[in-house]
Amino acid sequence: MNDRERTIVNGLQGGFPICERPFLAAAERLGLAEEELIEGLRGLLEQGVLSRFGPLYHAERLGGALTLAALRVPEAEFERVAAVVNGFPEVAHNYARDHALNMWFVVATERPERKDEVIRAIGAATGLSVYDMPKLAEYFVGLRLEV
Amino acid sequence: MSEAIDEIDRAIIRATQAGLPLTPRPYHDVAERLGLPPEEVMTRLRAMQARGVIRRLGAVPNHYKLGYQANGMTVWDVPDEWVDELGARVGGLDSVSHCYRRPRHLPDWPYNLFAMVHGRSREDVEAEVRRIAALLGEYDRGRAVLYSTRILKKTGLRIAE
Numbered sequence: 441m442n443d444r445e446r447t448i449v450n451g452l453q454g455g456f457p458i459c460e461r462p463f464l465a466a467a468e469r470l471g472l473a474e475e476e477l478i479e480g481l482r483g484l485l486e487q488g489v490l491s492r493f494g495p496l497y498h499a500e501r502l503g504g505a506l507t508l509a510a511l512r513v514p515e516a517e518f519e520r521v522a523a524v525v526n527g528f529p530e531v532a533h534n535y536a537r538d539h540a541l542n543m544w545f546v547v548a549t550e551r552p553e554r555k556d557e558v559i560r561a562i563g564a565a566t567g568l569s570v571y572d573m574p575k576l577a578e579y580f581v582g583l584r585l586e587v
Numbered sequence: 588m589s590e591a592i593d594e595i596d597r598a599i600i601r602a603t604q605a606g607l608p609l610t611p612r613p614y615h616d617v618a619e620r621l622g623l624p625p626e627e628v629m630t631r632l633r634a635m636q637a638r639g640v641i642r643r644l645g646a647v648p649n650h651y652k653l654g655y656q657a658n659g660m661t662v663w664d665v666p667d668e669w670v671d672e673l674g675a676r677v678g679g680l681d682s683v684s685h686c687y688r689r690p691r692h693l694p695d696w697p698y699n700l701f702a703m704v705h706g707r708s709r710e711d712v713e714a715e716v717r718r719i720a721a722l723l724g725e726y727d728r729g730r731a732v733l734y735s736t737r738i739l740k741k742t743g744l745r746i747a748e
Contacts, residue, residue, distance in 0.1 A: 455644070481609055495644050497641060
């Protein structure tokens with residue numbers, strides 16, 4: 441990563457302005473030209489250093505429901521269960537983790553009442569009990585990574 | 588909360604959730620695509636930001652590519668009467684990206700405080716776990732660190748087209 445890219449990654453993880461020429465305004469703050477900032481961002485996205493450039497939306501405030509759920513999957517059935525869980529379009533992420541509860545996934549639904557239906561359906565389709573762990577309070581979300 | 592956004596907001600969200608156009612007038616380009624006046628798009632985005640519907644506006648880094656390759660989901664059993672105060676303190680640590688209270692599932696799952704910790708290595712993560720344990724002191728009644736061993740699915744959250 442070159443100096444310009446580092447400046448962009450460190451300086452633009454939030455606070456991008458909403459105005460007619462936002463890249464111009466942000467570039468001035470970073471000591472860059474508008475075109476340098478746009479080209480820099482294009483390169484960072486192409487390299488995959490940035491996964492996205494734009495608004496990060498707050499899923500629950502979009503009116504839907506979101507939960508984290510876990511399963512205790514017998515090792516021999518892991519791939520079958522992963523395929524069943526991943527087959528639900530409402531499952532946004534799914535990770536294998538090194539614990540007795542070894543499969544952890546996020547269920548996100550547009551209609552709030554659909555969330556419990558999906559949890560029940562996953563239980564029925566896998567034959568396992570689903571540990572539903574909706575967030576009860578949020579203390580912090582966000583991370584500034586220095587490079 | 589659902590009254591917070593209407594159909595026009597949803598159209599703007601759909602048009603921007605994968606990213607803004609990298610053009611000199613990105614909001615104008617979004618507005619043109621949606622057939623809306625640019626001022627309306629900008630006003631609505633500002634309003635969503637003020638209401639917290641937009642958490643953040645800018646560059647979303649890929650942790651792995653930045654060298655933060657270890658992520659540990661640290662989970663803690665702390666007394667319910669202290670969880671809000673302790674959660675706020677743990678969430679304030681630099682290495683913690685998400686910090687939530689979640690329900691226990693006794694007896695299998697006694698943990699009620701979740702803190703996602705990012706580091707360049709597992710040693711980094713372990714050092715952060717010790718730091719959190721020190722911060723929690725006597726309220727740390729038990730903990731586990733769950734490392735992800737495989738991504739089974741990652742489509743991200745999207746509202747449907």
